Amino acid sequence: MTNHWVDIKNANLIVVMGGNAAEAHPVGFRWALEAKTRNKAKILVIDPRFTRTASVADYYAPIRTGTDITFLSGVIRYLLEKGAYNKEYTLAYTNAALLVNPDFAFNDGLFSGYDAEKRKYDKASWSYQLGEDGFAKRDDTLVDPRCVINLLKTHVSRYTPEMVETICGTPKDAFLKVCEYIAETGAHDKTTSFLYALGWTQHSIGSQNIRTMAMIQLLLGNMGMAGGGVNALRGHSNIQGLTDVGLLSQSLPGYLRLPSEKETTLETFLEATTPKALADGQMNYWQNTPKFHVSLMKAFWGDNATAENSWGFDWLPKWDKGYDVLQYFEMMNDGKVNGYFCQGFNPVASFPNKNKVVASLSKLKFLVVMDPLVTDTSTFWKNHGEHNDVDSASIQTEVFRLPTTCFAEEEGAIVNSGRWLQWHWKGADAPGEAVTDVEIVAGIFSKLKALYAKEGGAYPEPIMKLSWAYRDAHDPKAEELAKELNGKALADIPDPKKPGEFLAKKGEQLPGFAALQDDGSTMSACWIFAGSWTQAGNQMGRRDNADPSGLGNTPGWSWAWPANRRILYNRASNKPDGTPWDAKRTLIKWNGEKWAGIDVPDFKADEPPGSKMAPFIMQAEGLGRLFALDKMAEGPFPEHYEPFESPIGTNPLHPKVVHNPAARIFKKDAEQLGSKADFPYAATTYRLTEHFHYWTKNVLLNAIAQPEQFVEIGEGLAKEKGIAHGDMVKVSSKRGYIKARAVVTKRIRTLKVNGQDVHHVGIPIHWGYEGVAKKGFLANTLTPFVGDANTQTPEFKSFLVNIEKA
Amino acid sequence: MQVSRRQFFKLCGGGMAGTTVAALGFTPGVALADTRSYKLLRASETRNTCPYCSVGCGILMYSLGDGAKNAKSEIFHIEGDADHPVNRGALCPKGAGLVDFIHSPNRLKYPEVREAGSNEFKRISWDEAYSRIARHIKADRDANFVQKNADGVTVNRWLTTGFLAASASSNETGWLTQKFVRSLGMLAVDNQARV
Ligand code: SF4
Secondary structure (H helix, E strand, C coil), rough: CCCCHHHHHHHEEEEEEEECHHHHHHHHHHHHHHHHHHHHHHEECCCCEEHHHHHHHCCEECCCCCCCHHHHHHHHEEEEECCCCHHHHHHHHHHHHHHEEECEEEECCCCCCCCCCCCCCCCCCCCEEECCCCCEEEEECCCCEEHHHHHHHHHHCCHHHHHHHHHHHCCCHHHHHHHHHHHCCCCCCCCCEECCHHHHCCCCHHHHHHHHHHHHHHHHHCCCCCCCEEECCEEEECHHHHHHHCCCCEEHHHHCCCEECCCCCCCHHHHHHHCCCCCCCCHHHHHHHHHHHHHHHHHHHHHCCCCHHHHHHHHHECCCCCCHHHHHHHHHCCCCEEEEEECCHHHEEECCCCHHHHHHHHCCCEEEECCCCCCCCCCCCCCCCCHHCHHHHHHEEEEEEECCCCCCCCCEEEEEECCCCEEEEECCCCCCCCCCCCHHHHHHHHHHHHHHHHHHCCCCHHHHHHCCCCCCCCCCHHHHHHHHCCCEECCCECCCCCCCCCCCECCCCCCCCCHHCCCCECCCCHHHHHCEEECCCHHHHEEECCCCCCCCCCCCCCCCCCCCCCCHHHHHHHHCCECCCHHCCCCEEECCEEEEECCCCCCCCCCCCCCCCCCCCCCCCCEEECCCCCCCCCCCCCCCCCCCCCCCCCCCCCCCEEEEECCCCCCCHHCCCCCCCCCEEEEEEEECCCCCCCHHCCCCCHHHCCCCCCEEEEEEEEHCCCCCCCCCCEECCCCCCEEEEEEEEEEEECCEEEEEECCCCECCCCCCCCCCCCCCCCCCCCCCCCCCCCCCCCCCCCCCEEECCC | CCCCCHHHHHHHHHHHHHHHHEEEECCCCCCCCHHHHHHHHHHHEEEECCCCCCCCEEEEEEECCCCCCCCCEEEEEEECCCCCCCCCCCCCHHHHHHHHHHCCEEEEEEEEEEEECCCEEEECCCHHHHHHHHHHHHHHHHHHHHEEECCCCEEEEECCCEEEEECCCCCCHHHHHHHHHHHHCCCCCEEHHCC
């Protein structure tokens, strides 16, 4: 979230799309209801199902799964055509006026630069026209046809209300009603908050779903505003934090990345990762990348990282491509992987095409599972009848199952959706011999290091040189690790503004990331966490809930990254001249010398209003991007592509390019895609309020609350197939089947799409073969092994099934 | 004087028995059931965060056991943290069942191994678990570590073993995991955010 949970109460309009907050994030959703009761806000829900969120909404519009880009592009078209957006904001704070490379084009579903063989784009033309000064050219009169906003107008012109109805199945008048609600918040003193979750991410076009909404928020002038923003409601309690610390194939902490094998030296790597400003007078904050990177290397390797060895550059692995989980299970299935660790992760349940996942794990030499609970993954080798029909004796994988503590038995910080790092404390001892994940990792590492010390082996340097300065090498404490994440001064750090004074003295915890250096005199494992554990102590443990402004900003409660800032881009809550767009929502003000207010300014503190510096300080041109340059895999503007399994089998916009042309799909998985002839129904998976993913099938109270697996279908489909409420049904895809009770409901209606009827089948995910709940089938037996072109997040929300009475 | 249930216990925690507090006139607005209040009075209260979804609701955990060396402390009650700015004491049906998560009959208690081809787990010691896993890692890494790619560029990567990091473990755990996996040269690293 660029904003935070409580801030939702400041919105005038709350659009829930690609999520079902009332059920999946129930307590957070109370702030949407608070907006409704206190702020007279309206709630809109756009979803294939009439969800519990829809039941408290002011307006509900149905939509076919997988067609959100069409709907939202239709909204953009409406806003631009009616002029119902914040024009001043759009001109000053977005790249609307910047001129695009003359070679950039879009024809028949493809952008310029497509290589059909590689299913990839050469993105050279997805760029600005640069002047001689190296800065992007702009035309503030917006007359030049190459202005971003003019290209955008042309791009979205195809998304008429009629086209929206054809593709999405949303009746035209319902779509226009939603447009009217959204357009009202283009006013300076009105904001929309969009709440979304996995209903937007789990598509082959997931990232562009979100981008299309973010573009609407830019046009409405809602970024940086209280009650606005882009608000991802993340699924798990700390996937935000684990992403912040860079636990993704090509990442490092703090949104830095690992060098690729093309970056053969530290210099070429820093050159590639440190952006040059694209406009005059911009902050371009990523220009500090070398400081963040070198400080991270000092956290990795301690005194062993020196200027002479390029801060241990050779000790980092260099990638040739991403090894995301789909790529890796493909390799595993091909027999190219020997070992795998699952730390609090249940891939048999969580990854697509469960039968492929089990077959892949069966080819491993060893699997290590660390978890507080029994997971389906830990017993993948066991025959559970129809639910997991395997032959144990033929599975040669050695499986270690290691018991860990759960939240109640350990301390540390987790990051909620609002980027708050909330420290928690231990309240009980762990059962049996369970220990923390940290102790397990340290235990394995200590043994391994001893083996390398004794026997030598393949390139032991990075193992031997890894900094491990913990009081107990076998059990590093959360406090020690948290202090490393914040970082400390390794030498006295002079204050450049006040000669004779210091930002930090040698050995002190750093006050924030502004103190970081690129000469090895600071260490910090995650620059965006700098400030979380300072000389003043653990800021994440703070529990002052005072809200002096009444806007729900509680700066004394825990600590938010970055710099305890609660609303990102908050400079944009003011006009270029420094006056707020809406005085009731004043977050920061210019006091004649610097910016100050109820939030930490997201701007150069002493940069006066009216200067050239624009508010999106992480961008090289300082502007929000309606045109994404080369940052997306499938194009700088969002375009609708059908799910890889489409119930209409065509793309009404461009029948020759049906699916995302930049999405990766492996050959064997492409062969396992079903067609609408055999699997005519659009399926989507989702969560129930009584359960949490695959954990709570181990929890008695939740198992009692929702004991038995079911699927939801509409009355139309039920009638067609002769299925009655409560019947057992078999739901199958090209990849496998599940059996469950049928819930026949009015909540899912038949949609008219591209001249045909489309029925949806709703599939809650919470059952499996392990747990205290009644055994069930893993829903991911059905789902396709294909992901978003940018993130490789699997397409769990849109695929094809058949359904029949079991 | 209006005293909330939590303030009431704080007052009580100041050394006075509940009845004495009431006698002094600090009676809470809502009467409390005796049995419940006495159990809570002996409890320690610990602040934590719901480990399920990303709302990050604050919780208060009540445990018995005074932290003495050989006494195991155990949680018997969890409720929403009334001071928390987001949940203000509320929990959803997931968070409301957290005690049953902690005490799930499916909690793992001992390190175990399932040998190749076997049909069951057997209990092992931590030392055996660490030793055997370290041996597996070393054998695979030594056999398959790639120091240079086909062009002779130093790449120092190890692709035949991968690591999935958790979705609810702490940042601190995540950082140690990050150090561990990269020092070994692993690239097949992901967390739950991927899916
Ligand atoms: S109590 Fe419910 S809403 Fe709150 S964090 Fe837990 S799962 Fe999320």
